[in-house]
Every structure is written in C-alpha cells, then in structure tokens.
Amino acid sequence: RIAKQEKVTAASMLFGLASLAVGNPALTQGLFSGALAANQTAGLNFSRQDEEQADRLAFGWLRIMGRNPTAMESMLKSMRRITRYRSEQLPPYLLTHPNPEDRLDYVQSLLELERRKMDKPFPDDVGSFPFLRFKYRVLSQSVEPEDLRVHCANTLASTEGGVEAAMAHYGLALLSAKENNFQEAHKHLEIVRNEFPGRDILDIDLAAVYIDSGELEKGIRLLRRFYQRDPTDMYCAFKFAGAMAMKGRLEEAEKSYLEIAKNIPEYSQVYYELARVKSGQGERGASTFYLAKYYLYEGRVKYAKQYLRRAEKDPQVPAVMQEEAKAILKRLKELEDA
Incomplete structure (x- = not known):
C-alpha cells in the first residue's frame, strides 16, 4: 500500500522540517525519520495498523543507518506531552500524527525486543557529523535567516565546544554565504574544518564559498584536487561543472553534468543546467529537450509535456533525444489513461 503513494503531504514535510530545528541531535533524527515514515502512510487513513506500519519503518531505518532508535521514544514522549497539555490547540503536525500514547507503547515494545537481541548498548547518536551537516543545509533553505541565526547562537551558548558547537558554526557559515558575507562564511567554515580535519566534503563546501565570492580559481583548484581523488x-x-560553466568551458561542464545525470537521473536541477549549457552552445533544440526533463522531474507535468512535444517535432533536436521525448510522452499518456 505504501508503494502506491507518490507524493509527500505538506503537513508531514512541515513536521519533518520542524524536527530539524530541535536542539538534541538524537531526538532530531528520531523526529525526522518518524516524519518520513508517517508521511509514507499518510494516505492510509491512520488506522492503528497504519501507525504501527509507519513506526516499524522508522525503527527499521534507524537500525539500518546504525542510529539509536531510542530517539523515537523521546519523539513520542514529546508528542504525548503536547497532546496532553495542548489538547484544544494542537499544532498541525499532530493532526496527521495521532495517538502518541498508543504509539509510544508500541515503540517501547520494539525497543525492548531489540535490546534482548543485542549484546551491546544502542549507539550514541549525539554529535553525528553527516546528520548535523544535513540538518543545517536543510534549515538554511527552509527557515527564516534570523530564526537560524538564533538557533545557532543558542546551540553555541548551551554547549561547551565539541561537535554540536562546531556544526552550529557550519550553520552560520551557510547563513553568511547566503547573505553574501563571504569573509564571515569562510571564518565559520574554517572552525568546522579544524574540528573535522578528515571530512573532505568540507573542502567542497569551502570551494563553493570561494566560487560564490568570485574567487573562481581557488574554488576550481580545490574541486579538481578532490575530483581527481x-x-x-x-x-x-x-560544483565543478558549475565552475566550468562560469569560466565558459561548456564542453567540460556538459561532460560533468551528463555524468551526474547518468548516476542520479532523478536530480532535476542537472537537466536545467544542461539546458543552459546547450543554450550557451547555440543548440536550442537540445536545450528544449533538457528543459522538458527538468520540468518532468520537478513534477510539473503540464510544462514537461509542452517542451516534450516541441522536442519531438523540432528537427534541430538530435534523433536520440527525439526518440526519448516520444517514449516519455507515450508513458505519460499510459499513466493518465490507467
């Protein structure tokens, strides 16, 4: 039944985003995974069976990722407390995540069964670099800048150094870069890099700051070094493809973008960038085709069909792209008629 649901609900996504603002990383991971799982069952009318299915999903995901599933227990305790004391003014996410009392009992039973099978305690999730980096990247795109600034400041004030404090600096680096204060962004990012000297992904983040600040060659050197490794x-x-496009080296940019499209075909933005590259090369037909794929993977089917029809009939579009446009249109028609 879960496989039939194709779109996330707004309420569940809002809950998932809101969970990322929670200060405790372990609790945050439980909240976010729980939101994803509950979202998958959003179209199932929230029977007790459906809630258990959602919680089993979240529990299983946390175990597969090597995370501490006790975060789910903390999540549900928080939801139960809110339900008890704000029963007349429940926040929207609790309207789509009902019965925290029953769900808490169920999750606690899952935890007890899991503990009996284990020969060592659950892992400690606090201070997870990958998750905290992900958290701040999502927050930087989804909450008001001032709210993020306050969140980072509160984290720094309530922790005495360590991973959480360092990653709050990461959030401030993203915020500063977004506000074009690249000197501050660089300063905060250096604090993070010093805390995590082995995290090469931070070199890419630094390269992005260099590129956005106009120091293109510095950024390219960092990216090329990492890309070769x-x-x-x-x-x-x-990031490397974008830098090449900015330098006018469109063939190199296209090569990298095509490699990305091959490895992550559902990533819509890469088709938009390919459309820009092809337009810059004077190949308007190919640009039209890539715009069609961009709209398709963005879920904007109406616009995708318009551009696919153009690509299908435009003699300037390469034959292989025309055939793909026809195949996509045919598949869309089959889905509409089903």
Whole structure:
C-alpha cells in the first residue's frame, strides 16, 4: 500500500522540517525519520495498523543507518506531552500524527525486543557529523535567516565546544554565504574544518564559498584536487561543472553534468543546467529537450509535456533525444489513461 503513494503531504514535510530545528541531535533524527515514515502512510487513513506500519519503518531505518532508535521514544514522549497539555490547540503536525500514547507503547515494545537481541548498548547518536551537516543545509533553505541565526547562537551558548558547537558554526557559515558575507562564511567554515580535519566534503563546501565570492580559481583548484581523488562524488562533480560553466568551458561542464545525470537521473536541477549549457552552445533544440526533463522531474507535468512535444517535432533536436521525448510522452499518456 505504501508503494502506491507518490507524493509527500505538506503537513508531514512541515513536521519533518520542524524536527530539524530541535536542539538534541538524537531526538532530531528520531523526529525526522518518524516524519518520513508517517508521511509514507499518510494516505492510509491512520488506522492503528497504519501507525504501527509507519513506526516499524522508522525503527527499521534507524537500525539500518546504525542510529539509536531510542530517539523515537523521546519523539513520542514529546508528542504525548503536547497532546496532553495542548489538547484544544494542537499544532498541525499532530493532526496527521495521532495517538502518541498508543504509539509510544508500541515503540517501547520494539525497543525492548531489540535490546534482548543485542549484546551491546544502542549507539550514541549525539554529535553525528553527516546528520548535523544535513540538518543545517536543510534549515538554511527552509527557515527564516534570523530564526537560524538564533538557533545557532543558542546551540553555541548551551554547549561547551565539541561537535554540536562546531556544526552550529557550519550553520552560520551557510547563513553568511547566503547573505553574501563571504569573509564571515569562510571564518565559520574554517572552525568546522579544524574540528573535522578528515571530512573532505568540507573542502567542497569551502570551494563553493570561494566560487560564490568570485574567487573562481581557488574554488576550481580545490574541486579538481578532490575530483581527481574521488570522481564518483556527485556533489563535487556538480560544483565543478558549475565552475566550468562560469569560466565558459561548456564542453567540460556538459561532460560533468551528463555524468551526474547518468548516476542520479532523478536530480532535476542537472537537466536545467544542461539546458543552459546547450543554450550557451547555440543548440536550442537540445536545450528544449533538457528543459522538458527538468520540468518532468520537478513534477510539473503540464510544462514537461509542452517542451516534450516541441522536442519531438523540432528537427534541430538530435534523433536520440527525439526518440526519448516520444517514449516519455507515450508513458505519460499510459499513466493518465490507467
């Protein structure tokens, strides 16, 4: 039944984003995974069976990722407390995540069963670099800048150094870069890099700051060095392709973008960038085709069909792209008629 649901609900996504602002990383991971799981069952009318299914999903995901599933227990205790004391004015996410009391009992039973099978305690999630980096990147795109600034300041004030404090600096680096205060962004990012000297992904983040601040050559040197070490890193490839496009080296940019599209075909932005590259090369037909794919993977089917029809009939579009446009249109028609 879960496989039939194709779109996330707004309420569940809001809950997922809101969970990332929670100060405790372990609790945050439980909240976010719980939101994802509950979202997958959002179309199932929230029977007790459906809630258990959602909680089993979240529990399983946390175990697969090597995370501490006790975060789910903390999440549900918080939800139960809010339900008890704000029963007449529940926040919107609790309207789509009902029965925290029953769900808490169920999750506690899952935890007890899991503990009996284990020969060592659950892992300690606090201070997870990958998750905290992900958290701040999402927050930088989804909450008001001043709210993020306050959140980072509160984290710095309530912790005495360590991973959480360092990653609050990461959030401030993202915020400063977004506000074009690149000197501050660089300063905060250096604090993070000093805390995590082995995290190469921070070199890519630094390269992005250099590029955005106009120091293109510095950024390219960092990216090229990393890309030579790991050509499979698509984050680096995307930043490198963008830098090549900015330098006017469109063939190199196209090569990297095509590699990304091959490895992550559902990533819509890469088709938009390919459309820009092809337009810059004077190949308007190919640009039209890539715009069609951009709209398709963005879920804007109406616009995708318009551009696909153009690509299908435009003699300037390469034959292989025309055939793909026809195949996509045919598949869309089959889905509409189903």
